[in-house]
Amino acid sequence: MASLRNTFSRGISPVVLAILMAVILILWLLLGETRSARDEAPAAAMPVEQTLEEVETRWSQAEPMSREQVLQGQLLPWQQVQIMAQVSGRVETLFKQQGDRVSAGEPLLKLSDEGRSQLLAQARAMYRLRQKEVESARKLKVSNYVTETEVIRLEGELARAQADLSAAQLAVEYNQPVAPFDGIVDRHHVEVGELVQSGDAMMSLVNVQRLKANAQVPQQDVGRVAQGQPVKLQLLDGRELDGQVRFVSLAADPQTRSFYVEIEVANPDLWRVAGGSATLRIQLASVMAHRFSPALLRLGPDGKLGVRAVGEDGKVINYPVRVVSIAEDGATVEGLPERVQIITQGAGFVNPGQQVETELVQSPGNISDAAQSDTPPLQPSPGIGAAE
Known part of the structure; x- marks a missing residue:
């Protein structure tokens, strides 16, 4: 190397010499790395540790809960005739x-x-x-x-x-x-x-010892209404009357796609309410339902309401549910197993079928407090809960 430098120093400028020396050094380093790679196997890649998504859960136990179908109706005399x-x-x-x-x-x-x-x-x-x-x-x-x-x-x-x-x-x-x-x-x-x-x-004659109230039941709810079911009627002034379902039509109104329902109402005090409106609360058969915060309800890709829970195998399950009633302090739903481990935090970050790690924050029992969720609560709408 020294003799080569002496030889070229007499006829080559220092800049060119520096460039040649740099090229020779790079070639030497590359040849050394290639020889080392042939002689030694490359180090094995360190495995990446996979971690499960962690969610917060609570146990919920189904309880028998009453249901009601809420309708707006009109009160009429039981009998009314014009004497002609x-x-x-x-x-x-x-x-x-x-x-x-x-x-x-x-x-x-x-x-x-x-x-x-x-x-x-x-x-x-x-x-x-x-x-x-x-x-x-x-x-x-x-x-x-x-x-x-x-x-x-x-x-x-x-x-x-x-x-x-x-x-x-x-x-x-x-x-x-x-x-x-x-x-x-x-x-x-x-x-x-x-x-x-x-x-x-010549005269109008009425019988108001009994009244009849009529209303229209949406087609998706008519299957829950049957003859003989008790009804609570709330008047505009807050007074209440008792009645029962007397008749449900067999064919829907072609204009509204709703079914006519008639309620027989007792009026022993002869209240002057015939012709007015009232809120009808038809008492339906009780169901096994869960009650928890409305924030836990989620809309699925198909637009249906559901609740995410964790199964016995530790995987996420999405249960479609039907809302019995909904308010700011809690939602009552049916469609869940009698006892279920509901995800209260982290449901928005996991998908059905995904394996998760759970953190239980409540002893077995019904979830009655308003749980904090990673998504804002759904606002009640006319399609959620009892029909108005």
Whole structure:
């Protein structure tokens, strides 16, 4: 190396010499590394330690919980009818005033006769005459003094006379309309001396000792409503009435896709609530359900509500659930096993089927406090919980 430097120093500049020396040094280092790699095996890569995701869990135990279907409905009288004039005449007497109680069959008012009684007497006389004619003809026929055709003709005249008599009797009865059921006179539409024609409204009669409430049940909830289920009705002023489901329609309304439901309601104090609105709470059969913070409810990729839990094998499970009721202090859901280990923290960072490490923070029992979650709680919506 020294002789080479002396040789080139006489005819080569110092800069070129430095460059040559650097190239020679690099080649020497590379050749040394290659020889070392052939003689020695490369060091084995250190294995990367795999760690499991840690989640916080609590045990939840299902308990029997009552359910209710909440609907908005309208209250109506149990019976309501307009007393209409069936004959023309002048109002002579009002037997019942507004607010009076009446019994079925009791007369409500009286119209002028307008000759209907005389027509009734005439119809009775004609009927008796036809009866005698038929009786005589039948006796004469036995002796062949009257033909069979004549007897048949007289029997037809008797039938016509009987029809005229029935019509005359009804016309006289229509002079005094009667109550078709036990109830209360709600309105007068005529006054004494007023002339009415057939078809005119004269009185309104209602029965409010019982009421009926009707509402519409969404098609997704109609399967939970059945005849005979108890119902609590809350009025706008806070008062409550008791009732039960009387009828659920078999076909949905084609416009709303909802089903008509009718509730029978007791009204022993005759509250003046008919025609108003009320909140209907249909008491459904109890279910085994869990109650915990609404923050633990999660929307899955399919848009359905679910709860993430840890199975016995330590893997994450997503359980689809149905909300029975939901409020700020807790959600009641069904669809979970009777006893389940629910993830209360870390559910947003794990996926179903993933192996996790759990940290139990509560002894077995129902989760009643509002757990803190890694995602904000879902806000109640019309599609969550009992139908409004």
